[in-house]
Amino acid sequence: MRFEDCNPIGDKHYRILDFEGNVIREEDIPSFSDEELLYLYWTMLFSRTIDEKNISYQRQGRMLTYAPNIGQEATQVGSAYAMEKNDWLVPSYRELGAWLIKGVPLKNIFLYWYGNEWGSHMPEGVRVLPISVPIASQLQHATGIGMANNIKGEKNVVVTYVGDGGTSQGDFHEALNFAAVFKAPVVFIIQNNQYAISLPRKVQTASETLAQKAIAYGMPGILVDGNDIFAMYSATKEAIERAREGGGPTLIEAYTYRLGAHTTSDDPTKYREDEEVEKWKEKDPILRFKKYLKNKGILTEEWEENTKKELEKEVTSTFEEIENKSDTLIEDIFKYHYETMPPHLEEQLEDYKSFLEGGR
Amino acid sequence: MRFEDCNPIGDKHYRILDFEGNVIREEDIPSFSDEELLYLYWTMLFSRTIDEKNISYQRQGRMLTYAPNIGQEATQVGSAYAMEKNDWLVPSYRELGAWLIKGVPLKNIFLYWYGNEWGSHMPEGVRVLPISVPIASQLQHATGIGMANNIKGEKNVVVTYVGDGGTSQGDFHEALNFAAVFKAPVVFIIQNNQYAISLPRKVQTASETLAQKAIAYGMPGILVDGNDIFAMYSATKEAIERAREGGGPTLIEAYTYRLGAHTTSDDPTKYREDEEVEKWKEKDPILRFKKYLKNKGILTEEWEENTKKELEKEVTSTFEEIENKSDTLIEDIFKYHYETMPPHLEEQLEDYKSFLEGGR
């Protein structure tokens, strides 16, 4: 129903909460318990805390380049929460909120950004692929996982993310086309955060919405207010259910905003006005959800204070756990290229080790 | 107007002549003189003759693999005739009718298929790019040429072709997106001949029409009866005019049928029913145009007989001109990689020549 109401052509956003956190689409409100609501809010705060800490670690020279998600928490937490445990998450690199929901340990997250491959070694049972840096390339993997589900007769669904910039890549096109042709159970979520590094969304493509690109593939598409956690949940849920029942893929454009820099190496003042950022800060997804929760009497300032303190503590201690203790073992550089190390790699490893032992 | 009437979503074909050659859209009939009409018909026959002769040469072992265009003459001749001399043609490999209109000499065409690079050395003033074999890759060049026109302030337009199969490639997506973003004066024509080698159009993509893919790029799209030479001319003309006036690119789906094999190495009975082919033979674009011309009293059987004989003669003599006389000069293999031959290539050429002179 959400999809029928919201033809992807035209600037109509699917929305359940208005900017003040008031319910404007009562019939679509997900039936969450208070605990669930607080858990979602907690995850958004967790995500925000990690971002903020990482940025400050980076400034202190304790962390490498980092890509924060600030402003996109509702998009990620809302959509990922619609997934089941056995569903697959195929991320790009800016999906912290989704990772947390899917159970990626904070230690992995830190390890990854700290520059150690073990960060991408997901624990057993966590069906999350490693970060994919080459833009839009991960969408092909998502489609492949979905196709495999169909072949094996499994009912899992794949949720994958891409940026507004990523929609211009050939891989975006091919992955969506394959998914539609093979009715792969994949939900493609475009995190339209309005920028690809410095390039504004309107220069990325001449189509009025990104959601309308779904029409090219004969799949349903919808434009969702990405800062509305309920709308994201509810649209993703419907898409996941359709996929699980054999209805094939869906394209969701989550209309949101990157409040921070592209990465810690980026200076957004070079390409956008403070004014624009300020306007979007008022639409901060955490604020909106907070207003809703407070209106409902679920959230207290005290809980929030305490929670933030705890989160800060957890984040700090986890980071300190890996800091300065996570250099890559020389063997690890060589060991994981093939199941069995071929002779030339063994030789290179031995040569290098003996060079090091030679005392230089 | 053509474009407004024909929303690309839905199976509505833009058509001027019905299957019997009767005019069903009087207002859109191009105002051609009788000579022009006969010239168009003549070009279609020319194209058909070349195809048929090439197929028979190939069977006789006198020609290499050849990709015939039989059945697609109206698509190509009609659209290319809407171009001006200075407009650019960026072909794939199955655009014989368009090449002829744009003045590619028959000798070039034969040389190319005969396996000699000189076939792609277009004469000065013939703004036609060489055949592009990697599917859909040529569309990027078309967009680039169009972007350059804008930068230089030139008013030329680019017409480029791709197959139904080609719409699945990443390059299709990227080229159309760039063209729309930069308002490049490019007309993208999909020759939907219903097959990509053995793959039927309906398995190529889940979208109802190929024309509707235009929506993904925010550009106009139209589904045209590709076997109706007037419809092809008229739709392309409108798109070209829009492009020339700064209105940006257009996507045209030409709905047609490949009556022959994919190439002379292909056996289409492996993947399609004779019945289907027979049904499409009735829709042969040459027949349809002939009916129109005969109804109008422009065409006589005598003219047609004579013309066919003359064309056959021209084709035969041109082929014999190149046959067995077109081996590649050894120097030519080396000479055209850089403006100045680098030392290692000079050395390889000299070594090889002296090896040959050594009498082996």
Add this chain to the structure above:
Amino acid sequence: MANKLNIVEAVNQALMNEMEKDETIVVYGEDVGVEGGVFRATVNLQKKFGKDRVFDTPLAESAIVGTAVGMAINGLKPVVELQFMGFSYPAFNQIISHVARMRNRSRGRYTLPMVIRAPYGGGIRALEHHSESTEALYAHIPGLKVVIPSTPYDTKGLLIAAIRDPDPVIFLEPKRIYRAFRQEIPEETYELPIGKAKVVEEGEDITVITWGAMVRDVQKASEMVKEKGIYPEIIDLRTISPMDRETFIESVKKTGRAVIVHEAPKTLGVGAEIVAIINEKAFLYLEAPPTRVTGFDTTFPLPRGEKHYIPSPERIAKTIEDVVKF
């Protein structure tokens, strides 16, 4: 039992055999299903194993390879076909950025048991891009294996090994000799080790290293030079990456001379690496410079020029003589 197959039939039988044994194998690509492949390598597979396991895809190589990555992660063993090696480049990003890296990136958490098959090489009077031998590109990339058979027997054994391999294998089939000859080969399944070269002909005077369709040309050259009293040892590399260095090093230590023959352009062709390895491992044994006989550093010519490009038995024989006389 008689089972005389040519190379393309050996590909087909390897797939048949393995798909019967292993339900997780899926085969797909352009025209591989209904039509059975433009070279008929996958003929009858769809009939036998159904459309779920053998199917045609839309025309998009990056998607063919990229979805295979996803399938392999999700428990299947995709064996995909790229119609010609010259059309592997749209998939290059997927191959180099993901196929080669997933195991290392995830420290072994996600692995990619998958095979990318493609016909390669020139000499079939084909259109542009249909004659490529760019095995060196893939051999330069850590994390890939590159295999090239030269006989029906090897084709079947190596393809089966590639399918069973826990890591991604690029399997290049020498299309010039797809149907050149038949061999009696076991009907049942068998495996030849990836990473092992084969001494095709023993000899004392010079080591000739080659692979794919060139093996037969080298054998012809060998017959020519034998008449002049030169006895080459011919090594069919079979696996381009990771290379069996030992076999050719041992041989060069014995003969003191080496010629490497390939179709690909000379500059940075696989021959360059072999020369470099010989230098590293057998320098003191060398009586003449290891020498390459290769395609030119030019684009593969269209058919009217192609006879000049691929090293002829005569050109190979001449070089062998020159190196022996050095």
Add this chain to the structure above:
Amino acid sequence: MANKLNIVEAVNQALMNEMEKDETIVVYGEDVGVEGGVFRATVNLQKKFGKDRVFDTPLAESAIVGTAVGMAINGLKPVVELQFMGFSYPAFNQIISHVARMRNRSRGRYTLPMVIRAPYGGGIRALEHHSESTEALYAHIPGLKVVIPSTPYDTKGLLIAAIRDPDPVIFLEPKRIYRAFRQEIPEETYELPIGKAKVVEEGEDITVITWGAMVRDVQKASEMVKEKGIYPEIIDLRTISPMDRETFIESVKKTGRAVIVHEAPKTLGVGAEIVAIINEKAFLYLEAPPTRVTGFDTTFPLPRGEKHYIPSPERIAKTIEDVVKF
């Protein structure tokens, strides 16, 4: 007049100078316009030359390169930026199938005066795919030129030459030393010949061939071995394809020994070709096997491991000593 620039500034000045002189030059790519490039290589160009000639594109490398092909055919000289070499692979098909081939395909009718710029190499503690040195892939392809500068002076002169070159040039910029040091260089336009190596340091004992960011590491290694009485001749290749064979062959004929140093993986890295050429051209002069010091045959590690990957001055020095002692 004082014009002390680092490498990235030299890139910028080369573009400034040439764009002023030649109206047909256009510069585009991801983030090159408004932002001036993620490394600031194109900063101020848009301000100076307008949005028609300097502009941002949507995120699609194949389109960036593919449209440049069309622009070059249509009379412009595109100088496009790929943000990192590791993101050149989506454009690989356009580069190998068209950029490299248009002149030959059309027998000179259509030519492609264009430049593809990309920062390359590791050592900046970057994310995956941001540390690539795959120059060998492009050097294997006939029809391309591949240029890698190592100093601000060379950068400016070679980039200007690349822009003026009638053929396509892949111009790889050593990002590790983008800002490592400054040089006084002419403010006006000047050209250095593509295809010419430079003897950076003369010496008698051994020839060390390298390029890009490794030149400085080799110079450090050279200081170390000089203390032990070994005097290397250091050659900065500058153009990877087509290579200046003469300069290093002459040097090896003099020294009898060669070490090749590069960041890229060893197998089929450019070092392999250099060893092979030395064998062909200077075999009888060799007193030791030409030896490579390179990155490992592994994926470039994430930052916590990268210090092991790039050959250190110590590792280079050690190899130089070993080869001299051979």
